[in-house]
Amino acid sequence: MTRRFGDTELPEDIERMLRRAMRLEWLSIAFLVTAVTTVYLVMGSSQAMQAAWAEDLLSFIPPIAFLVAVRVTRIRPSRRHPYGHHRSVGIGHLASALALLTMGAFLVWDSTTGLLSQDHPPVGLVVVLGHEIWAGWLMVAAMIYTGIPPVLLGRAKMPLARALHDRVLYADADMNKADWMTALGSIVGVLGIGAGVWWADSAAALFISASILRDGVRNLRVASGALMDERAQTYDGQDPHPLQHRIEAVVCEHLWVDRAAVRVRDQGHVFHVEVFVVPARGAEVGVPALAAVREAVTRLDWKVQDVVVTAVEELLDALVEKEHGSAQEHDPSR
Known part of the structure; x- marks a missing residue:
C-alpha cells in the first residue's frame, strides 16, 4: 500500500523509511513498558531512581505522538481543512515539549528540596532466590537494562527523522540518545548512597531533572516557532532549511x-x-x-x-x- 502525507505520495525510499520509523516506535513502546515496570519495582525511596522512572514515563509521549501524527497526516485536505492535517506533527511536538517542561520543572523543585532538607534515602537488603543482597545492586542492574537499548534506538531513529523531516521523531531520538546519562546519573546516585554520601542521590536526581527540563525548553522553542509560521527550519530546528x-x-x-x-x-x-x-x-x-x-x-x-x-x-x-x-x-x- 502506498502511503501518503495528505496529497503527497511518498517516494518508495521515503515510504520504506516511514515504515521502519513506525516499527522502531512500536519497539520503543514495548521496551518502555518493560523498563517502567522494572524501575518501579526496584526504585524504593531513591530520588534518582524516581526521577529516572518519571523520565521513562515521559518517554512514552514522543513515540505515541509520532504514530498518531502519521495516521492523522494521511487524511486528505478538505473544504474544512484545505491545508491538510500536517500540523498534527507540530501539535504532537508541542505536547511532548510541554510534558517535558512541566515534569522537568517539578522534578528540579523536588530534587532541590530533597537536597536542601538533607534527605537520607534508605536502601536496605532484599531476598532474591533465598539470598540476601543489597537492593542497590538491583537498582544498578535495572538502570543498565534501561540505559543501553534507548541509545541504540535513538541512533537508528535519527537518520529517519532527517529523511522524513519529522521533529517529533527527532525529539524522541534525541531523548533516546541521551538516556545513557540518566542511567549513569542514577547509578552514581545509588552507589553514592551505598558509600554513605547522602547527597549523591539528590544530586543525581537534580542532574536528571535538569536534563528533562532542558529538553522541554529546547523542544518548546522549536515547536512554538514552527506553529507560529517561523521560516522553515531543518528537522532539528537549528538552521534555515536549504x-x-x-x-x-x-x-x-x-x-x-x-x-x-x-x-x-x-x-x-x-x-x-x-x-x-x-x-x-x-x-x-x-x-x-x-x-x-x-x-x-x-x-x-x-x-x-x-x-x-x-x-x-x-x-x-x-x-x-x-x-x-x-x-x-x-x-x-x-
Whole structure:
C-alpha cells in the first residue's frame, strides 16, 4: 500500500523509511513498558531512581505522538481543512515539549528540596532466590537494562527523522540518545548512597531533572516557532532549511524572471511554498509561464506539497533581507 502525507505520495525510499520509523516506535513502546515496570519495582525511596522512572514515563509521549501524527497526516485536505492535517506533527511536538517542561520543572523543585532538607534515602537488603543482597545492586542492574537499548534506538531513529523531516521523531531520538546519562546519573546516585554520601542521590536526581527540563525548553522553542509560521527550519530546528535557496535558484533559471524570493511554511512533514517573482522588463507573463515555474519547484523535493507562484512589481522587505540571503537576482550572463 502506498502511503501518503495528505496529497503527497511518498517516494518508495521515503515510504520504506516511514515504515521502519513506525516499527522502531512500536519497539520503543514495548521496551518502555518493560523498563517502567522494572524501575518501579526496584526504585524504593531513591530520588534518582524516581526521577529516572518519571523520565521513562515521559518517554512514552514522543513515540505515541509520532504514530498518531502519521495516521492523522494521511487524511486528505478538505473544504474544512484545505491545508491538510500536517500540523498534527507540530501539535504532537508541542505536547511532548510541554510534558517535558512541566515534569522537568517539578522534578528540579523536588530534587532541590530533597537536597536542601538533607534527605537520607534508605536502601536496605532484599531476598532474591533465598539470598540476601543489597537492593542497590538491583537498582544498578535495572538502570543498565534501561540505559543501553534507548541509545541504540535513538541512533537508528535519527537518520529517519532527517529523511522524513519529522521533529517529533527527532525529539524522541534525541531523548533516546541521551538516556545513557540518566542511567549513569542514577547509578552514581545509588552507589553514592551505598558509600554513605547522602547527597549523591539528590544530586543525581537534580542532574536528571535538569536534563528533562532542558529538553522541554529546547523542544518548546522549536515547536512554538514552527506553529507560529517561523521560516522553515531543518528537522532539528537549528538552521534555515536549504530547500528554500534551492527553490529560489530554480525559479531564477527561468529567463523571464528578474528577481525572486520565496516564503516557505513548514506544515510538519511537508512545505507550503509561496514564490514571488519580479518579471524582467518587457517580459510577458502568462499562466503557462507561472505554471512552468510551479512545476519546476514541485519536482525539486517530495516535501514540496503546495506551491503558489505570484508575479509582483516589488519584493516585500521581509523577503529580501541580505543577512538571510532570501532573494536572488536573475543572472544577465545566462
